[in-house]
Amino acid sequence: MVDRLWAGLAEAQAGLLSHRQLRELGVSRGEIRNHLRVGRWAVRSAAVISTTTGPLSPEQALWLGVLHGGPTAMVGALSAATRRGLKRWHRDEITILVGNPLSFEPLPGYRFFRTRRPYKVLLGSGDLPACRLEPAVLMFAAHEPHLRTALGAVTAAVQQRLTTTDALDSWIDRLAPLRRSRDLRALLTDVADGAHSMAEVDLRKACRTYGVEPPRSQRQRTDRRGRTRYTDAEWLLPDGRVLVLEVDGAFHDDVMQASEDRVRNRRLTNARRVVVQCSAWELRHEPWEVIQDLVALGVPTVG
Template sequence: MSGTTPSRWLRLAEAQDGMLHRLQLSRLGLGNHYVDAQLSARRWQEVSSVVLGTTTGPLTRRQLMWAGVLHAGAYSALGGLTALEQHGLERWHREEITVLVQKSHNLEPISGIRFVETRRPIPLLTSSLQLPTWRVEPTALLWAGYHPVTRSAYGLLAACVQQGLTTPYRLDGWITRMRPLRRAKPFRRFLGDLAAGTQSATERDVLTMCDSFAIPRPLRQTPRRDSAGRLRFTDAEWRLPGGQVVVLEVDGGFHMRVEHWSADIERERQLVATGVTVIRCTALELREHPERIARDLRALGVLGSSA
């Protein structure tokens, strides 16, 4: 055995919170004799017939998650509330860990882990997290769609939006991709209400900024033709005494997706081409640092009576 071999499994174990699959060790040139020696010396522990822990004592929660996906194989990932926990969802904790597996996948049980079969394409819906985990949107929609308590279903979608894990716009887009999905139509109506609530909150923040920093209140959702002749509605705009128009566009979380970002650039360019001055900010900046936006509006000539 090469002297560098142990360091190779050490690096792999470190990346997987101390958990290893027997097949991974075999690929590193470490057969059953090496594994049996570690188990006999009680340096390692056997979690299942194929998963080994390179630490002793009770497994941590994250180690148990790794044990579940390693045990289930390559086409598996954390799902349900466990996946959302990994993405940062709070106050929806469930002790049991959920691992999604391919349909007709026969597995021996592991205490504390629930293996859930699905026909959905698990690898295609997996996020970029190191520990294989389903993306927020398909996870939340699938859980909400098939949870028996309707109130909890809507509550989870609202929590994912309110805690900043996703937006109503992203969830709405994923409803189409998740067809067939139970409760799809009522979910779309609910997400529309959530989006309207988010827009209302942004409008309130604009008005609060204006009142706090002696900026005149703007015209809101003003219809305006762009250079291509399309009708646009601006978030907030001020018409200055000299005839100049200053527009403030507030970007929510959904604007960060590439397709929305590209559309926003085009929208801004076509408005600017009509002679309008457009400045942009995020909803977070508007809430956390409104003084910066007020400063820039003043620099452009948006002045209150007391300025």
């Protein structure tokens, strides 16, 4: 009977069990030592064993952190956001949120972060205890040393359609007090207005700073081949033409991607629509240069 109990729990937890759970199930220390001695089980930390041997899978690595952290632990920050579907923000170090006073041993490859916020409020759905997406990205943003990286993760969560600006804004209130809440609310305003990347957020900030009309973002257009495209930023010029600004990120430096971008822009250009380009680097480090060029091309000023 005891064997069936721990076997069922191990199956639900990707093959991992904590010593606390084994004690509660009535598994003796002698039985644990025997499983380890004959190589059926393996020690994974001072608090956790696995009923499998060999390298841990990504799923097992998350369970190890949660079980090592104790009954108040859950996967948090970008580790939880990735679990909830966020792409291109993976981190090798796994973040675990805990509600206890961190009395357990450190575990290499894991960052244990104590929070006093209620466990049930943060906990999302699923068998693996993991934080909900919105508090996961917002709490990451609050404590990430680099503000731009922090805001980029929040922007990505909306851009990838995993959440909405309204949902994130509501969670800022629920998590109060939250570091950088002012920066986060300002970001959500830009994202709600159509910015889909940090480069587009930088463009809107530059327009406000230098008194230029803000652009319309992510407009649906059809090129000469009949293909649907979405533009980064557009302005309706006084003469009736439309000026399109396409912002190139780092991946655009790839030769094939750069070639595809030029073809795309050429096919979007016509007698009433002009397409120009700039880099995300320029918007971040030389925004005034970009704004000057836009004004010279006819983008209206305000104020």
